[in-house]
Amino acid sequence: MSTKYKRGSFQLMKSMNRSTILNMIREEGPISRADIAKKTKLTPPTVSNIVKELISTQFVIETTQGMSKGGRKPTLLEINADQFYTIGVDVGTTQMKFVITNLFGKLKSHTTLTIPPFPSHEDILSIMKKGIRELMDGADLNKFLGIGVGMHGIVDPEEGRSLFAPAFQLHDIPIRDVLENEFNMIVKVENDARAMTLGEYWFGNGNDADNMLGVNVGNGIGAGLMVKGRLFHGEHNLAGEIGHITIDLSGPKCNCGNYGCLQTLAAGPAIAERAKKELKAGRPSLIHELVDGDYDKVDGQKVYEAATQQDPFSIELLHQTGRYLGIGLTNLIHTINPKRMIIGGGVSGAGEFLMRGIEETIQSRGLTDKAKETSIVLSKLGEHASAIGACVLVLEEFFIRQE
Amino acid sequence: MSTKYKRGSFQLMKSMNRSTILNMIREEGPISRADIAKKTKLTPPTVSNIVKELISTQFVIETTQGMSKGGRKPTLLEINADQFYTIGVDVGTTQMKFVITNLFGKLKSHTTLTIPPFPSHEDILSIMKKGIRELMDGADLNKFLGIGVGMHGIVDPEEGRSLFAPAFQLHDIPIRDVLENEFNMIVKVENDARAMTLGEYWFGNGNDADNMLGVNVGNGIGAGLMVKGRLFHGEHNLAGEIGHITIDLSGPKCNCGNYGCLQTLAAGPAIAERAKKELKAGRPSLIHELVDGDYDKVDGQKVYEAATQQDPFSIELLHQTGRYLGIGLTNLIHTINPKRMIIGGGVSGAGEFLMRGIEETIQSRGLTDKAKETSIVLSKLGEHASAIGACVLVLEEFFIRQE
DNA sequence: AAATTTTTCTTAAATTCTGAAAAAAGACTT
DNA sequence: AAGTCTTTTTTCAGAATTTAAGAAAAATTT
CATH class of the missing domain: 3.30.420.40 (ATPase, nucleotide binding domain)
Structure with a gap:
């Protein structure tokens, strides 16, 4: 039995708490440090320390002050939604959709390219590159956390490859390697139905x-x-x-x-x-x-x-x-x-x-x-569900503790 | 989205490591402290400290010395398999099976009672009590960690209830509450197919x-x-x-x-x-x-x-x-x-x-x-699979970190 | 007998959380 | 307007636990 032997360590403890606090801010923000402490059962100093780090990474900002409940006004924390963007690609059978979303999954821009009949590996990859380049055009590269790709057919997310795309009759397209090499940022690849599901879970009707x-x-x-x-x-x-x-x-x-x-x-x-x-x-x-x-x-x-x-x-x-x-x-x-x-x-x-x-x-x-x-x-996300879900693949890397 | 907000703490860290080491001994024992440290990436002192605790709870014992690979002979650690027993019950449509297993899921004794046609709530519960009492008869009560029940139909494991047993046309039998009250030990209730699966996973062909x-x-x-x-x-x-x-x-x-x-x-x-x-x-x-x-x-x-x-x-x-x-x-x-x-x-x-x-x-x-x-x-476990799996329900409480 | 390897133990250091309390900021009372 | 109470946030010392490094013990090899 391979009950993976997980080891508890200081790092793990810290990263769990970091992830917990970050997600609480994302899901329940604007929220004060005190409220986070109450809800997570972490102590106020722990919350304060971690929040300090999160603010320094620019994922979190202090926003307005909240209403006082009879004492000092709470400083509310929020995800710095437009500080970073992610790029999502949805590879369908005849079209490739591209979107840019902010940290709240909000659509910032999008475009669609047509896939010709009987495309080759290179066709797919170059359309992908073209669409991404087009969408990123002019923007500050540091703003982009990474690229997510939702692709129909059978996908190996660990290797970032499309193993089989029935509509194109193509095998083994090394999407991640090619895009990482081209754009030099995190690239995640997933099956389109799974990407859609993830998108709905984070930002749609999955709540x-x-x-x-x-x-x-x-x-x-x-x-x-x-x-x-x-x-x-x-x-x-x-x-x-x-x-x-x-x-x-x-x-x-x-x-x-x-x-x-x-x-x-x-x-x-x-x-x-x-x-x-x-x-x-x-x-x-x-x-x-x-x-x-x-x-x-x-x-x-x-x-x-x-x-x-x-x-x-x-x-x-x-x-x-x-x-x-x-x-x-x-x-x-x-x-x-x-x-x-x-x-x-x-x-x-x-x-x-x-x-x-x-x-x-x-x-x-x-x-x-x-x-x-x-x-x-x-x-809820409709035609962009898979592409937005592809963006979430990238967000997961930053928001969810990876084990 | 209810990404349960898990909090990292020293206790959690410790209990993760405790569980990791205990399970490694169970699955890969006899094994030396040094080997555990290597495989878990924990440091030797951490392993030694936790092992000391595990030995004091009597779940683990030092057994024979192993073969030296050129230096000091390793002291091998093993689960103290027969220090504790668990009781498993499998409620079928016409029969109720009872087993006692040790910590390795090894059958120590078993018996079977017949369920009459159209049984009442009380019939089921009293047959259950009777079988368990019979099997425990004469043994040291401290040896028993708890009782697991695998029951056909729809079961609520959190409440320890059989919600609906189609073969009996009975609803809502409060198995856990009744047995806990009667025998004063941990009682776990689960659907029989799930119990079987768990049994095979731990001690059968699920490895x-x-x-x-x-x-x-x-x-x-x-x-x-x-x-x-x-x-x-x-x-x-x-x-x-x-x-x-x-x-x-x-x-x-x-x-x-x-x-x-x-x-x-x-x-x-x-x-x-x-x-x-x-x-x-x-x-x-x-x-x-x-x-x-x-x-x-x-x-x-x-x-x-x-x-x-x-x-x-x-x-x-x-x-x-x-x-x-x-x-x-x-x-x-x-x-x-x-x-x-x-x-x-x-x-x-x-x-x-x-x-x-x-x-x-x-x-x-x-x-x-x-x-x-x-x-x-x-x-692999054949006719006793569900009953042995029911025992595992109890073992999980002691071997797996509960979150 | 000496050198080497492996296991185990000891001690000190590092990391992170925890708890108490102080500081800060605001609201309420008189 | 001053004083007191609340709430939020920060500070700081202390505690829990792992980590790192080294030493001791024991067995094997040379």
């Missing part, structure tokens, strides 16, 4: 759900698992590959070779496929007009658009999709039992339409009342 | 798999999740209720009301059901003889027996069951991605026959080579 799960529904379906406030990767970084869990043995064939994978029933292409079939069979729908009779143009996006315009067929189709997704999510409730699940990714625009089916299914299939109580919410 | 999963296949199917060496419960202690994950939307109806739950395809009753159907249809099999034509007597057990005697029908039936189970396990690989899965519970006797189907399915359905590498092994 106060220590055990939660982000579900990224787009061309495929991926999830990020949050266990005790940290991302969970599994043994080979495959945790959360829920697009390929089997929910219907006699379901449609998946590109992975099996039948009835969740994503053959609930991902974007599955929606488009079902829509096409019905449309060709003459089913009346607004989609006919949207694509002008060219069924090849039907995709998830078109269905959402039609649904937004109250097209009954599209609404029903998304409802049905929500029910399928709900079955997958119910399986997750019975496996992981998270406090909350956050639905994001390409479909999150159509989230409301999916939601009803999801909720219905969980209510009908959940094993117990507690299972049915699992809160399901839509992404 | 060195920090992220692993124990699967208990009996009348139902339950799993225990091990994350970073500790049991994972989920938000409402429902994590691992994998008997009710849907794998076949058009599968058989489950007693939970849904269709195609894993346990309608792969648990004991499902095996019996399929066997009966085929037998009644005239399928030749050794089972006919085993039950003497009375199909009501057919259960999982009979099928295993027949398989053991090379009955082709039973072997094929278990093979098929293994394939179903494999689908469930593949879903878990793609969700949790554990390093290892351990199959135990009522069916573990028939494990070999299931294994082939499980392996086949994982090989054919695993998403990547890494997924296919997941090691699947049978329980």
Whole structure:
């Protein structure tokens, strides 16, 4: 049994307290030293000493004075939010999104570049460099703490590599090494669904759900698992590959070779496929007009658009999709039992339409009342969730004690 | 976000080191102080001081001297395995098993009592007390560290209660309070699948798999999740209720009301059901003889027996069951991605026959080579796995730093 | 018998938290 | 307006514990 043999030391003690205080300021600030001492059960001198250090690193500043409660006014402490920025990249199947956020995850600027079909390793890396350079242009380099990359497919976060990107059919892209070399700052790489989850946990709808799960529904379906406030990767970084869990043995064939994978029933292409079939069979729908009779143009996006315009067929189709997704999510409730699940990714625009089916299914299939109580919410960060989450990868380095 | 605000203190530092050293002795002993210092990166005096304390608590003893490597012979340290005992209880659907183990999880004695049909709260608790009293009879009370209980159904380990035991249709049995009151020692209560998993992790086939999963296949199917060496419960202690994950939307109806739950395809009753159907249809099999034509007597057990005697029908039936189970396990690989899965519970006797189907399915359905590498092994602790795991619940209190 | 290696113990130094109390700043009372 | 009380923050001595360095002890090798 490899209960990693952790050693207690002065350094550990200090870094735990540093991290605790810094995060308390981040999450509950503005807050006074005295309040921190009360809440952490650290003594006032300890808090004062560490705060002094934090102020000297410029992560924390003293702001306004607070209201007195009958004595000396407290000096309030706050994260120096705009002193440092982080860069986040979200590598999708056709687009690469770039964002700059401050220490509170607030979007400062963003841009998007297009990925050509059948890109090479070099294509991906040079688009990445280009986008980052563009975004950083003119700014003070010292302001940037690092770069985070959220990438679809299988990623090795420890080595900072994309091991396999299905949409590009590329293996083993050494993202971290290349970017670190180019920009000379910390670079973190993570799977996009996990990045999204992390983003929602820190700055989105994940708040106060220590055990939660982000579900990224787009061309495929991926999830990020949050266990005790940290991302969970599994043994080979495959945790959360829920697009390929089997929910219907006699379901449609998946590109992975099996039948009835969740994503053959609930991902974007599955929606488009079902829509096409019905449309060709003459089913009346607004989609006919949207694509002008060219069924090849039907995709998830078109269905959402039609649904937004109250097209009954599209609404029903998304409802049905929500029910399928709900079955997958119910399986997750019975496996992981998270406090909350956050639905994001390409479909999150159509989230409301999916939601009803999801909720219905969980209510009908959940094993117990507690299972049915699992809160399901839509992404708050929307289309930038993965990129903002990628920024959090960098923030974690500075805010969370690394063990 | 509730990143629990942990405070670093001298006590914490000390207790971390204490726990580290104690566990190193447990897992790697006999071992010398010098070796512990090397491996933990603690300094020799720190190790010596803590070891002195551990010896004074009688958990550790100096044993033989080791081989010298060219200098003074090392004094080897070992867990004082038989200085203390723990009591483990496994509450099944028809039987309650009781074991006494030493600090190495070694079985010292055991007994089994029968649970009557439709038991009341009081029945369960009094059988429990009776079995424990019987087993402790005559022994020195100071030898016992505590009592652990593994109970099927939904359990609240924090409150030490069985929230719902489906086999008895009982709610809210206050096991811990009653036993603590009766025996005046630490009492821990946990779900049986989780207890089994913990047992295998400490003393069975879980060794060195920090992220692993124990699967208990009996009348139902339950799993225990091990994350970073500790049991994972989920938000409402429902994590691992994998008997009710849907794998076949058009599968058989489950007693939970849904269709195609894993346990309608792969648990004991499902095996019996399929066997009966085929037998009644005239399928030749050794089972006919085993039950003497009375199909009501057919259960999982009979099928295993027949398989053991090379009955082709039973072997094929278990093979098929293994394939179903494999689908469930593949879903878990793609969700949790554990390093290892351990199959135990009522069916573990028939494990070999299931294994082939499980392996086949994982090989054919695993998403990547890494997924296919997941090691699947049978329980080492067999029928006592849950009860021994229940003992570990108590050992954790003494060996693992509680935070 | 001397040199070397390994284990263990001793002592002093370093790090960090803790507790008591003082200082600072403001609010309330008379 | 002065004095007293509260609250916040800092200061400083003391305590807990690890760390570093060296010495003693014991066994093996030369």
